[in-house]
Amino acid sequence: MKTLALIYASEGTGHKSAAFALREAFLAANPDGEAFCLDILDFVPPFMKSLFSGGYDVMARSAPWLWSRFYWGSDRRGGQASAFEWVHGQFCRACLPKLRQRLASKGAEAAIFTHYFGAAEFAAMNRGRAPVYFADTDFETHRFQRSAEFAMSFAGSPRAARQRIAEGITNVVTTGVPVARKYAKMPSKAEAREKLGLPHDARVVLVSGGGIGAGPVAEAAKSLASRGFHVLAVCGGNAKLRARMKAYFMYKENVRVEGFVKDMENYYAAADLAVMKPGGLSASEALCAGLPMLLADPIPGQEELNLSYLTANGAARRLVLPQRAAEAAEKLLENGEAREMSEKAKAIARPYAAAEIIAAVTENSEIW
Template identity: 60%
Template sequence: MGRLNSLGVIYASEGTGHRAAALAICEAFRERSPHGRVICRDILDVIPSWLKFTVSRGYVAMARHAPRLWGAMYWGSDRAGVQAEISDRVHDWLCSVYLPRIEREMTAKGVEAVVFTHYFGAAPFAERMRGRMPVYCADTDFASHRFQRSAAFALSFAGSARALRQRTDEGILNAACTGVPVALKYSRLPSREEARAKLSLPPEARVVLASGGGIGAGSVFAAVKSLAQLRDTITAAICGNNDGLYAEMRAYFHYKENVRVEGFVPNMEDYYAAADAAVMKPGGLSSSEALCAALPMLLIDPVPGQEELNLSYLTENGAARYLPRAELTAESVGAILSNGDAQQMRAAAKKLARPNAAREIIRLVAENI
């Protein structure tokens, strides 16, 4: 059994998923090494504050209001071409200027290994630390970006079998299919009855979860409007960190007894466990959490790039359906819950779920040490 006494975990505050994955890995480390030391850092903290603001707020703004622009940036940097060359040069320059700060901190604090949950700086840092400190990269989606596929990593943790094949097809064999790291609570979810009791939901009612993800993006408002027409269905609408959406939906649905509107909630696991189906965006972390609850998913508004790839993976494996028009949500939910499709989707979700991904990552890092 490998010993791991000190670990560095690095994420980027671009959206919410990378940080959530980093915290899951930290949690698994503390479980395995309760007396060990873990250093968790936002890599954007080492760049100028104005640039961090531009990157983190820029992603949220594009995801909410200009997803096609984000998609153009994602695919342009992922596929060979002029834009990819420019992305490489900018990325390499930023890394050469700012990565030494992370290097000095990790070295000074005696960190034995570093795990990245975001691709910014990951491969260049692994190159810099080659022979001195093993560096790992963990996927937060079901497919990987070009920047995440590098032989410089001591080991890459693939978010799915598809992400693993991306690496092996390129001759990168130092990779393992662990799944996307989620909080340990997703390995011990409450029963449907327990979750509904916690949330004060009727035990026999039909419950649908509607979520715009951590940043509250997409057409969740339109989806909830459609679901509100179903008198025999309770809709739990989660707005995440989108305060404007929360205020707007609270005002609009305040008279609807079958619609419950929430902002950011710390106990999403209870909502996943309590629901009969979910209408949500195909974010890597939120989808992975829903898989752990074997929850049938209707997926809306994929951001071009990683969320499109997540949608493809989940639908092709039978755990989700694509919902191209949010105004048809009620009809689509009614169909899957009444014709037996939901049971098949639950079975497919159980096959894909990796609730112990964070534990597996820590185990592999410790063994490699």
């Protein structure tokens, strides 16, 4: 196989990150091949893209209760699910023929979806032609991600694989969530702190709102800074949050406020602990660093399920009150629990997930 298509949706940032991680893994294994990433929302009218992409960001930041109704209502069969299926059907009719033409023009021999928009329907449309795969970006799945139409599904965790098997979907492989290759070879804590200019003997906590900069980043950072922690605050694409925090912490030398960070591996490696939202990609990256996590304000649906998985496996604890982040961090670091959490995080980390997915797709597509 020489040409692979990676299909994501610009709803949040994790699906795109996973697609580009898979592209990176494919090109590493196939230097003469071609892999291209496409946003499926580019194949629908602009108003639909704004509705799906912008609507998610607004709900995640400002109205999580509304996202909860959407997620759980569509995950369980009923009137709300039927209404969404109708909307999704209109979406598929608008974009899938165009997507198919684009893939044909580029000679794509296989496609991997990292978002469910149109995924199962496109797999059915291509039955007997180029195989279509699905790769999870969370540790549990929504029912729209589970389909026997896919040539193969790549589960983000054993729990996600069991969900499919329980429904009779057996063409599933547990690989973990695909992350960039750099997370397979993390810098040491000393190296990372040297690169970031941090004191080697400091207590360092990473506070992150994920790619969209949601959650109680400011509240947690204030709590930690007041107790002498060195705080690495990452605001992602939330420019307003970043500006507000930069102004508030202007004279605090122990607080660093960032937007998007390209060398995130150094931030994970430098930290003793993270206060973050349980996004599938960011949590998977943190696991590769063996970074203990305090998880706050999960977005209803997928992030609640991620929190359940991570806490059940001992890699994280829930932080109910972000204003007391410093107390929670001190407790974990002083009683040795953080070290135990770090080991458990490393035990469930899957830094080679993208390479494993590409190897399986390459083998299966050659047989196809």
